[in-house]
Amino acid sequence: METKAFLQVLRTLRRSPVLRQAPIFRMQVSRSESPFTILVATLLSARTQDTVTVPAVERLLAVAPTPERLAALDEDTIARLIYPVGFYRTKARHLKKLARVLIERHGGRVPDTLAELTRLPGVGRKTANLVLGEAFGKPAICVDTHVHRISNRLGIVRSKTPLETERQLMEKVPPAYWSDINFCLVALGQTVCGPRKPRCPVCPVRRWCERVGVAR
DNA sequence: AAAACGGGGGC
DNA sequence: GCCCCAGTTTT
Structure with missing residues (x-):
């Protein structure tokens, strides 16, 4: 996934109603x-x-x-x-x-x-x-399990470890968006893109995802 | 029983 | 880098 598509994903998630359902x-x-x-x-x-x-x-x-x-x-x-x-x-x-x-x-x-x-x-x-x-409000990324899993599913990074995911995200995403990554991807992970059974049919960003319907 | 959860600390 | 720590909820 290109950087441009990923920024679209973040913007779409920001506006998505499912975010307000997230813990x-x-x-x-x-x-x-x-x-x-x-x-x-x-x-x-x-x-x-x-x-x-x-x-x-x-x-x-x-x-x-x-x-x-x-x-x-x-x-x-x-x-x-x-x-x-x-x-x-x-x-x-x-x-x-x-x-x-x-x-x-x-x-x-x-x-x-x-x-x-x-x-x-x-x-x-x-x-x-x-x-x-x-x-x-400083640019910073926290790669927890949600961010790690979803970054790889979307295809913005391709990495085995959270630290490597963090490096690749910092390389591909402009600092102005770093703080957005945590909130948006964690919220998505808590609501539709869980570790076992992602609910792809209701995912607001499925049109950009490289692994629709595929767990892990 | 095992995986999962917005890891930390000591070495 | 690796290993150990420590609690609950969900699957």
Whole structure:
């Protein structure tokens, strides 16, 4: 698939009604605009489906909308609030430490560079890239399982590993569209282009897809 | 039982 | 790069 067709895919997905049925859409409205809440929500979403993550994010942010309020909670309280997201105990530990680090080393603000974000507890390459794109509007790509699978199905890349997918996407897609990739492709993956049985007949971008009807 | 989920950390 | 960690939901 050429770059031009892929940009058509992104534009079409942006306008598609199926996007508003996707859990990730509720994820974006459930958290407020602040970089801190975006960081917290993104950290919670790791290895957990958005349908489970959204209520947990709302419970936690209702009590701890700022680093100061989060730092005031003990680990067990945080763990109870975010249950049952995956790795909830590890995440509770990270969140507790994260609040302290933000206050002590960053003046209570979320840093806006990849290097600084990656140094935060519980924040790796993917989480950092999502925060860069969504909280600060910087060009960044996070290749999760949805983005990896669908990029290959559409034919914009041809790669075995997420890292290789990321390289190829950055090479073929202009930076201005990078942040769009995450939202659009994840939403499509959650609604019609799942890993087992893609629902190609109702797919809004099937006219551009190189593997209509073919799983994996 | 196994796959899947918007991975992270240590080495 | 590789290996280990750790929880729930869906298939």
